Amino acid sequence: MNVIEVADPADERLADYVRLRDTNLRRSLEAKHGLFLAEGEKVVRRALRAGYQPRSLLLTRRRRRVLDDVLDTFQAPVYVVDDAVAEQLVGFHIHRGILASFHRKPLPTVPEVVASARRIVVLEDIVDHTNVGAIFRSAAGLGVDAAVLAPRCADPLYRRAVKVSMGAVFTLPYARLTDWASGLEDLRRSGFTLVALTPAADAVPLPEAVHRDGKYALLFGSEGDGLSSRWLDQAxxxxxxxxxxxxxxSLNVTAAAAIACYELMRSA
Amino acid sequence: MNVIEVADPADERLADYVRLRDTNLRRSLEAKHGLFLAEGEKVVRRALRAGYQPRSLLLTRRRRRVLDDVLDTFQAPVYVVDDAVAEQLVGFHIHRGILASFHRKPLPTVPEVVASARRIVVLEDIVDHTNVGAIFRSAAGLGVDAAVLAPRCADPLYRRAVKVSMGAVFTLPYARLTDWASGLEDLRRSGFTLVALTPAADAVPLPEAVHRDGKYALLFGSEGDGLSSRWLDQAxxxxxxxxxxxxxxSLNVTAAAAIACYELMRSA
Known part of the structure; x- marks a missing residue:
């Protein structure tokens, strides 16, 4: 292992961790380097267990021993900093004291991800990272096999989504549709019954829409407006x-998703 | 109606709206004046409909006409400000352009709130306002009659909780236990079966714990550690x-609460 004490928050080697609350900066920085961040011991361990390759690890002095059991085989640099340096670097106090930067993996394609799946969630334009993370956590816990994301759905590997998911974004396979307009048709051809969740009064109660032995895709729309009329029509x-x-x-989309996944697990 | 244009963000008359993201300041300011804030047209209308008395209303110029239909009978001052003034005042851009300050009402007692209730949720130490708001929204939508809060549970009328609840904090009656240690016993004496939600493997599956014709109290614990051992023991x-x-x-507490309320509505 390769432990390096760093005292200067402007040190180039810490660049992966800069200004974590600056969403625009982070988006471009993470896209440019193909990286994502995990925070907290539990989530970092889950990323490692899921086979993600670390670029580096950042530990505050007080927490420097916490991952010693995995550091023996760790190739990437481990930066140890004071609390104050960490705070200046990331922009707030990281009370968990552990951050890690990982290489992303190439995303599988939609056909690869749904090939052996029986229950999937399809997220149209969920724009809030917290909601994406929460839906992944519920879906992974409630028997969903994979997630498919519309082109504009928020990134499951953005820090906030990773954190809220408690690492479920590492274990629930997902892929992104390349074409919003025709993507659902491909899922239907793969044998999925497309179930659009909506609060509309004339929709059928969910328990009547899912049955044993089917392959189901639960479709969820954006926080404000729900599913687009195009997707509602295609369902x-x-x-x-x-x-x-x-x-x-109505319920918020994370509550609706939790209940829908639960009902699907119970009924189908 | 009493419409007043204000150009100075430091104007004393706008003091209810100062620095909305400064949690410590807001807590003491709101407690001192017995006020709470609602934001956005829909939520402000719901507070009015629920009978809360406004202290004042703050509209950005662009949105000044939006509540005209209710302003005819409005006694409290209506402050109209530029976007820039609003932003300096509250500390961020309020894209909905509508904030209102309301007088709190005296909270009912726990016996008053549960007297005619058949299904209640009991929140132990849920400390995140977002989670409290989300649980209220789900509970109100899924047939829960009232909420009971432990002394340390976060305030449902804090701005963020109000917002996430979409106003459900105005319609779902709630009260606060005065004594954490003995409060559950009083609920049991009122005829409620106390159901403690926990991810523990030896707990019974929820559908087996709730039956038709009972009176149920669903107990939820804090985000990190769940219910205290004392409450688990008393359930x-x-x-x-x-x-x-x-x-x-496990699921996050808002997902767990949504599913549990749903299951209770379905089964009991």
Whole structure:
């Protein structure tokens, strides 16, 4: 292992970790280098276990021993910094004291990802990384085999999504549609019944839309407007989560996704 | 109606809206004045409909006409400001262009809130306002009658909780336990079966824990550690959400709450 103490937050070797809350900067930096960040011991361990190759590890002094058991075989540099250096570097106090930068892997194609899947989620334009992470965590925990993302869906490997998913983004296989307009048709041809989740009153209750022995794709739309009319039209069935009558017209997309995955696991 | 243009972000009359992201400042300011903030047209309308009395309304110029239909009968001042003034005042760009400050109402007691309830959620130490708001939204939409909060649970009327709940914090009655240690006993004496949600492998699957015709209290613990051992011990039954076997050991608390409320609505 290759442990290096660094005292200067502007040190070039720490460039992977700069200004973590500057979304625009991070997007371009991470795309340019094909990297993503994981934070916290549990999530970093899961990324390693899932076979991601580290570019480097950043530990605060107080937490420097925490990953010693895996560092024996670790090739990438391990930077150890003071809390104050870490805070200046990333832009806030990292109380978990552990960050790691990993190389992304090439994404599989949609046909590869769905080939052996029976239950998938398809995320249209979920733009909030927190929501993408939360949906991955629920889907992975509730028996979904893979996720398919529309071209504009937020990146599951963005730091915030990784964190909220607790590493489920490493274990739930996913791929991205190259064409928003025709992508659903390909899924249908692969044998999936396309179930569009919507709060519309004339949609069928979800438990009536899923049955044993089918292959199902649950479609979820953006936080504000839900699924596009194009995807709603292309779906085989529009399903709603049965709700109580009250001054609440819908659930948020992560709650809806959790319930829908649960119902699918129970019924199908 | 009483519309006042204000050009100075430091104007005392705008003090309710100052530095919305400064959590410590906001907590003390809101407690001192017994106020809470709502943002966005839909949520502000819901607060009014729920009978909350406004202290004032803040509109950006571009959005000044949006609530005209309710302003006829509006006694509180309506401040109209430029986008730049709003941004300096609150500390970020408020793209919805509508904020309102409301008087809190006295909270009912726990016995008042649960008197006619059949299904309640009990939140122990959920410390994240986003999670409290999301749980209220799911609970209100899925047939829960009331919420009971442990003394340390985050405030449902904090801006972020109000926003994420989409106003469900106004319609779902709630009260706060005065005593963490003995509060559950009082609920049990009121006839509720106390169901502690936990990912523990030896807990019973949730569908087996709830039956038709019972009165149920679903207990949820903090984001990191779940329910305290004291509350787990006091519960009548420890229930888990059935999950798939994978590298995911639990759901996040908002996903778990959504599924549990859904299951309770379906089964009981």
């Amino acid at each position: 085989d069935v529009r399903a709603r989560i049965p709700m109580a009558v009250r001054d609440v017209d | 009548d039954v420890r229930a888990r959400i059935p999950m798939a076997v994978r590298d995911v050991d």
